[in-house]
Amino acid sequence: MIDFDKSVVIPFEEAFKCTCHIEGWSQRAEHHWLYNAASHVVSGGLWIEIGVWKGRSMIPTICGLPSGATFLGIDPHQDSLSAKAHEELNWKSDWVHRQFRSSLDLARELRPDVSVQHLRMKSRDAAQLLGNGVADAVFIDGAHDAASVQSDVLLYNLILRPDALLCGHDVGNGGVSQGLREAKISYKKAGAGSIWVRT
């Protein structure tokens, strides 16, 4: 049961400490940017992250959101290795999803006043379940090939409210910059690591 009346404030440093044990590529400056950007979402607003992997960038975002907001992470968490390769490496199947589930538990424990949701599916399929103009921010960090980035930008631009925040990760990646060019949006570096933001 989410207690929307009890606003919880997690200072950035505390939020950052909570990410130290979670593997991932996002860095401190990027976490700080996400935390601040999330704090500008209205209470009752919706933040979507496409591509959550183990939940490293998700934690500072959720900590920054206002009470009563919703965070929706979208990721199919498909194993990239075959069952045989898993066996040879002695890795448990579904290992990324298992680790993501612990991050999900941590996020819900930290912010009982935020609704934290996950759709285990590809962004294209999740887009079919969401209405147009419902989201306040979308952070794109899913598949990094140009066609996927272009598709995420175009599909999720419709899901965003007009002039809402559209941003993503890995602007220096060739597939990401090509996808952004092909989607024909204007964007700039956010000034925090490799985050890009629509202008």
Ligand SMILES: C[S@@+](CC[C@H](N)C(=O)[O-])C[C@H]1O[C@@H](n2cnc3c(N)ncnc32)[C@H](O)[C@@H]1O
């Ligand atoms: C770079 S990782 C995300 C890292 C995460 N944002 C962080 O900083 O901790 C990319 C993720 O995108 C996911 N992904 C790949 N294709 C996707 C798709 N079509 N829709 C949603 N997620 C996808 C992968 O499963 C992977 O977990």
